[in-house]
Amino acid sequence: MYAFYSLLVYIFYTLFKKDGGEEEEEEAEGGARGQQQPPDGQDGAPQDCKAFSMEQSRRTKKALSKDPWKELSELDSSSESDRSNNTEEEEEEEEEGLGLGDAPTPLTEFRSLKAEAAVKSLLGEKDPASGKPSESPLLSVISHLLSFLEHYAQMQQLQEQAGEYRSRLRKEESRRRKQLRGLKRAYRQRVKDKLSLIESLEGVISEQQGLLEKMHEGVKLPSACLLYPVAAAGVHQLVESINTLQGERSRLSEEVTGLHQQAEVREREKQRLAGNFHHQIQGLKQQIQEREEELERLRMGTGVTDSEKRIYNLTVENEGLKQSLNITQGLLQQLATVSAQPPAQLVKENEDLRTKVQQLEATLQKKVEELMSLEVQMVRLQWRKEEEVCHLDERLRGLQLSLEAQKSRPPEVQYITKTVEVDSPRSLQAVAEAEERNRALMEQLNAQAERCQQLAEQLQSSEETTARLKRKISDYDFEIAGLRRELLGEINQLEAQKEQAIREASQCSENHLQHLREQLAGVRQRLDTLQPLLRGMKSDYGSLRGQVRSFADCYEAALNEARQQMCSAIGEVSHANRLLQERCQREVQLRKKYHDQLLELKGNIRVLCRLKPLSKDEQQGGEVETPVAADPADDGCVTASYKGKERTFKLDKVFLPQATQEEVFLEIEPLVMSCLNGYNVCIFAYGQTGSGKTYTMEGVSDNPGINQRALQALYQEMEAKRDVWKYSVSLSMVEIYNEVIRDLLARDPHEKLDVKLNPDGSGQLHVPGLTSVEVDSLRQIKKMLSLGKRNRATYATNMNERSSRSHALLTINITGTDLASGIQVTGKLNLVDLAGSERVWKSGAQGERLKEAQSINKSLLALGEVIQALRTKQAHVPFRNSKLTYLLQDSLGKGSKTIMMVQISPLEKNVGESICSLKFAQRVCKVELGPASRRIDSSAQREV
Numbered sequence: 001m002y003a004f005y006s007l008l009v010y011i012f013y014t015l016f017k018k019d020g021g022e023e024e025e026e027e028a029e030g031g032a033r034g035q036q037q038p039p040d041g042q043d044g045a046p047q048d049c050k051a052f053s054m055e056q057s058r059r060t061k062k063a064l065s066k067d068p069w070k071e072l073s074e075l076d077s078s079s080e081s082d083r084s085n086n087t088e089e090e091e092e093e094e095e096e097g098l099g100l101g102d103a104p105t106p107l108t109e110f111r112s113l114k115a116e117a118a119v120k121s122l123l124g125e126k127d128p129a130s131g132k133p134s135e136s137p138l139l140s141v142i143s144h145l146l147s148f149l150e151h152y153a154q155m156q157q158l159q160e161q162a163g164e165y166r167s168r169l170r171k172e173e174s175r176r177r178k179q180l181r182g183l184k185r186a187y188r189q190r191v192k193d194k195l196s197l198i199e200s201l202e203g204v205i206s207e208q209q210g211l212l213e214k215m216h217e218g219v220k221l222p223s224a225c226l227l228y229p230v231a232a233a234g235v236h237q238l239v240e241s242i243n244t245l246q247g248e249r250s251r252l253s254e255e256v257t258g259l260h261q262q263a264e265v266r267e268r269e270k271q272r273l274a275g276n277f278h279h280q281i282q283g284l285k286q287q288i289q290e291r292e293e294e295l296e297r298l299r300m301g302t303g304v305t306d307s308e309k310r311i312y313n314l315t316v317e318n319e320g321l322k323q324s325l326n327i328t329q330g331l332l333q334q335l336a337t338v339s340a341q342p343p344a345q346l347v348k349e350n351e352d353l354r355t356k357v358q359q360l361e362a363t364l365q366k367k368v369e370e371l372m373s374l375e376v377q378m379v380r381l382q383w384r385k386e387e388e389v390c391h392l393d394e395r396l397r398g399l400q401l402s403l404e405a406q407k408s409r410p411p412e413v414q415y416i417t418k419t420v421e422v423d424s425p426r427s428l429q430a431v432a433e434a435e436e437r438n439r440a441l442m443e444q445l446n447a448q449a450e451r452c453q454q455l456a457e458q459l460q461s462s463e464e465t466t467a468r469l470k471r472k473i474s475d476y477d478f479e480i481a482g483l484r485r486e487l488l489g490e491i492n493q494l495e496a497q498k499e500q501a502i503r504e505a506s507q508c509s510e511n512h513l514q515h516l517r518e519q520l521a522g523v524r525q526r527l528d529t530l531q532p533l534l535r536g537m538k539s540d541y542g543s544l545r546g547q548v549r550s551f552a553d554c555y556e557a558a559l560n561e562a563r564q565q566m567c568s569a570i571g572e573v574s575h576a577n578r579l580l581q582e583r584c585q586r587e588v589q590l591r592k593k594y595h596d597q598l599l600e601l602k603g604n605i606r607v608l609c610r611l612k613p614l615s616k617d618e619q620q621g622g623e624v625e626t627p628v629a630a631d632p633a634d635d636g637c638v639t640a641s642y643k644g645k646e647r648t649f650k651l652d653k654v655f656l657p658q659a660t661q662e663e664v665f666l667e668i669e670p671l672v673m674s675c676l677n678g679y680n681v682c683i684f685a686y687g688q689t690g691s692g693k694t695y696t697m698e699g700v701s702d703n704p705g706i707n708q709r710a711l712q713a714l715y716q717e718m719e720a721k722r723d724v725w726k727y728s729v730s731l732s733m734v735e736i737y738n739e740v741i742r743d744l745l746a747r748d749p750h751e752k753l754d755v756k757l758n759p760d761g762s763g764q765l766h767v768p769g770l771t772s773v774e775v776d777s778l779r780q781i782k783k784m785l786s787l788g789k790r791n792r793a794t795y796a797t798n799m800n801e802r803s804s805r806s807h808a809l810l811t812i813n814i815t816g817t818d819l820a821s822g823i824q825v826t827g828k829l830n831l832v833d834l835a836g837s838e839r840v841w842k843s844g845a846q847g848e849r850l851k852e853a854q855s856i857n858k859s860l861l862a863l864g865e866v867i868q869a870l871r872t873k874q875a876h877v878p879f880r881n882s883k884l885t886y887l888l889q890d891s892l893g894k895g896s897k898t899i900m901m902v903q904i905s906p907l908e909k910n911v912g913e914s915i916c917s918l919k920f921a922q923r924v925c926k927v928e929l930g931p932a933s934r935r936i937d938s939s940a941q942r943e944v
């Protein structure tokens with residue numbers, strides 16, 4: 001409020017104090033104040049008006065005295081080098097000067113209204129709406145001011161509200177998102193937990209089922225081990241206790257089964273071994289007895305062959321005994337393996353027994369070997385003895401035979417005696433011979449007797465040897481008997497040791513078995529005590545099973561519930577989001593509306609910027625990085641980097657390169673449509689050659705631009721309103737080339753036209769001789785447009801060159817008559833495709849080109865001057881300085897609605913031109929044409 005009252009006091013003071021002589025200073029001050037804008041880019045707030053010092057005022061004056069458009073006019077004459085030296089400095093100055101005095105402030109608004117009111121009061125004008133004389137300027141100014149301030153305050157409030165809503169919306173969104181995330185996380189965790197619980201429970205159930213089945217099969221397992229404190233400790237503890245009990249149970253059952261089996265096997269083995277041992281001992285005893293008998297028989301002088309056989313048999317038996325010993329050893333080993341497990345004592349005992357048996361075996365083996373060697377010796381001796389005896393017997397037999405033969409000789413001697421008696425001489429000789437023979441025979445006999453004697457002696461000695469040998473044999477036999485006795489004793493000892501070992505082993509097994517039985521009894525006792533618990537557990541298990549079965553349903557139900565909750569939460573959030581978004585959109589629309597209203601009130605020229613996309617050739621040429629770019633976050637901002645410096649330009653709207661023709665048209669559609677309500681609208685495309693002006697305005701055959709779309713939209717609207725309004729549309733097309741106006745719809749487009757004041761005294765401009773075609777359909781308009789285009793093309797020597805060197809102007813005049821009241825409104829739509837704004841002088845153009853450049857520059861400079869005059873609200877606006885501005889006077893003047901479309905080529909090589917265009921655009925932004933006014937002719941109003 002304080003600011004408001006301060007402002008009012010200041011306004012009154014200014015109003016009553018100042019007169020024409022001080023106007024300039026006032027303007028400068030106003031400009032300075034107008035420039036003040038809050039740092040956040042909002043339009044200037046009035047409260048700081050007093051705060052700005054005289055220094056601001058001085059700066060403003062300086063800025064105003066430096067007219068940027070003067071620079072352009074100097075361009076033709078000044079040299080390139082001079083300019084390049086000064087460019088930086090001038091640009092800086094321009095930067096500072098930009099926006100001075102143009103910002104919409106209450107004071108400027110007030111001033112314009114004051115001036116308007118003063119003019120009206122001077123002319124004695126009446127209010128066109130009410131027909132009453134105009135109010136006192138002060139009152140109207142104050143009322144305007146108040147309404148403006150009201151609007152402004154409302155707008156501020158709405159902006160604040162919108163900001164608040166937006167921040168609240170953001171907070172709400174983030175909170176909802178967080179909530180949603182938390183819910184999702186909790187839900188996922190719950191699902192995971194439930195699944196793991198189900199898995200563990202399923203495992204427990206399957207185990208329990210298996211156990212139950214085993215129990216049902218009669219396996220006496222320590223099922224009581226399965227018992228555990230149920231439920232109270234929770235499912236988790238239950239699972240753990242079940243697992244541990246299960247482990248203990250299975251371990252115990254295995255142990256018991258193993259012990260049972262061990263005990264049985266050992267019992268069987270023990271019995272079998274005992275039987276085997278007994279049997280073997282019996283067999284050994286029998287064998288020893290047999291061997292004793294055999295030895296006895298040997299001692300009795302049984303034949304050598306039998307002894308051999310006996311020895312062989314004994315050896316075989318010994319082998320058998322060895323084998324049986326091996327078997328016994330194997331069995332003992334098996335027994336040791338069977339009982340190898342836990343009782344270490346048994347293992348040790350078995351080991352001892354085995355070593356003992358091995359020692360015994362070794363001793364037995366030694367003894368058997370000794371016995372065998374003795375037997376072999378004995379057999380050899382017997383053989384020798386028997387051989388000798390045989391030899392002696394044969395000799396004796398031979399001697400006896402020879403003796404008997406000698407004894408049978410006497411008949412031969414008798415024959416010799418007889419012969420001697422019969423024949424004496426001869427008988428004497430014969431007797432002598434016989435006696436001789438008898439002597440010889442006697443000698444032989446004596447020799448034989450001696451021989452017999454010798455033989456008898458020999459026989460005697462051999463008999464003595466035989467007796468000696470027999471004695472030796474008996475000695476050997478005795479020795480063998482002793483050895484056998486020893487062997488028997490050892491065998492007995494061994495047997496005793498074996499029996500002792502078996503006894504010890506069986507005792508040990510018995511003890512172990514007893515121990516196992518005791519353990520089993522203990523386990524059984526535990527089983528008995530745990531049996532009731534097991535029964536309880538069974539019931540618990542049953543209930544648990546039931547719980548588990550019902551858990552799935554509960555779980556499903558919980559899931560569904562959670563899902564429903566989530567859905568409803570999401571629905572709520574999305575609903576709230578939607579509401580907030582709608583609200584936000586409404587707020588944004590409202591804000592835009594108020595902003596537009598504000599602009600409309602101020603009558604600002606709206607400046608739109610369109611960035612041309614890179615063509616395929618440009619993209620292939622590697623020019624993808626562009627120095628001019630739009631800010632995606634702020635659709636009113638465009639930045640350009642030039643010589644390492646980045647400049648930001650704030651415009652009303654910036655279209656990205658990918659913006660479509662439709663998007664561009666949608667932005668300007670409301671303005672175009674206001675023609676139907678009696679407004680003058682002008683849309684002009686500005687930019688260097690090739691930046692897309694013609695594309696935006698005319699478009700291409702399959703993608704029309706603003707011109708065609710505007711006409712189409714106007715026709716659609718006229719069609720829609722045809723019951724209420726009657727419209728008539730006329731169209732004209734001109735081209736301005738080298739400051740000459742040519743009619744593009746005329747039969748002879750070469751004819752030069754001129755702009756003149758309408759002789760009807762309305763103060764309106766007209767072009768005498770300009771063809772204005774009444775059109776009543778879109779088709780006809782299209783025909784006219786193509787005719788104009790054709791004429792322009794036919795007229796041009798080089799169409800492309802020409803098109804960029806001339807301004808094309810399409811004017812549509814619409815007169816609407818309200819069928820009910822008869823009120824007439826007249827609107828005008830000027831659609832202008834300007835010539836390229838580039839600096840042709842740079843190329844050193846000569847002749848025709850120089851003339852073209854000069855005329856383009858002249859017209860564009862004139863446009864700049866007009867803009868500057870409008871911006872600074874000069875009393876005189878130099879519309880007549882060029883054909884272009886003169887033609888556009890209705891559209892650029894007060895009460896008109898104007899849109900400037902700045903076309904920008906984002907290429908590096910064009911950045912200088914682009915920055916120039918953007919600077920010009922920013923200046924145009926600041927132009928205030930005042931509130932748009934309708935052209936209404938109520939003279940034709942009917943009596944209703």
Ligand SMILES: Nc1ncnc2c1ncn2[C@@H]1O[C@H](COP(=O)(O)OP(=O)(O)OP(=O)(O)O)[C@@H](O)[C@H]1O
Binds near residue numbers: 688694800836
């Ligand atoms: N937004 C766009 N999308 C696609 N192509 C475009 C766009 N803007 C311009 N072009 C293309 O760029 C080329 C030059 O465009 P255009 O002729 O409209 O430029 P201009 O500024 O009118 O040039 P001049 O001043 O010489 O008439 C044309 O081929 C046109 O099709």
